[in-house]
Amino acid sequence: MATNRTLTMIKPDAVRNGHIGGILEQMVGSGFKIIAMKYTKLSKEKAGEFYAVHKERPFYGELVDFMSSGPIVAAVLEKDNAVEDFRTLIGSTNPAEAAPGTIRAKYATSIGENAVHGSDSDENAALEASFHFAATEIFA
Ligand code: UDP
Numbered sequence: 670m671a672t673n674r675t676l677t678m679i680k681p682d683a684v685r686n687g688h689i690g691g692i693l694e695q696m697v698g699s700g701f702k703i704i705a706m707k708y709t710k711l712s713k714e715k716a717g718e719f720y721a722v723h724k725e726r727p728f729y730g731e732l733v734d735f736m737s738s739g740p741i742v743a744a745v746l747e748k749d750n751a752v753e754d755f756r757t758l759i760g761s762t763n764p765a766e767a768a769p770g771t772i773r774a775k776y777a778t779s780i781g782e783n784a785v786h787g788s789d790s791d792e793n794a795a796l797e798a799s800f801h802f803a804a805t806e807i808f809a
């Protein structure tokens with residue numbers, strides 16, 4: 670996979686709170702092109718698999734429960750320097766520390782329920798894209 674892609678999820682809190690449209694508008698308006706997208710729901714098992722790297726962390730159980738608590742929007746986004754620029758756009762994990770105007774500053778409610786996911790490396794972006802999408806579902 671090219672290194673100009675990242676994987677995002679609009680998490681169950683933001684979907685429940687009616688923020689799909691606002692968040693997608695901010696992503697696209699910031700120069701990210703949607704090359705794959707689906708409205709879906711993670712089972713507990715799939716949420717646990719997606720966040721397996723955090724298995725030993727104290728928040729893992731809550732994270733898995735939260736991420737499987739309702740529908741999400743998963744998308745692959747394309748832009749130069751996608752991973753880093755998207756992390757800047759979403760802001761810090763803890764919305765209390767997220768820069769003003771970032772997606773998490775605007776839409777997140779807590780460090781756990783923080784509205785969106787963004788990949789942390791090109792390697793994980795590729796793994797996470799293939800977690801959610803078949804190659805035939807990505808339109809570069
Ligand atoms: N998380 C949490 N408590 C914490 C840290 C993280 O509930 O103290 C959740 C939160 O939803 C976060 C996810 O676990 O987005 C993954 O954590 P990570 O450190 O990878 O943050 P991110 O990459 O999402 O900013």
Ligand code: MG
Pocket residue numbers: 787788789
């Ligand atoms: Mg992370």
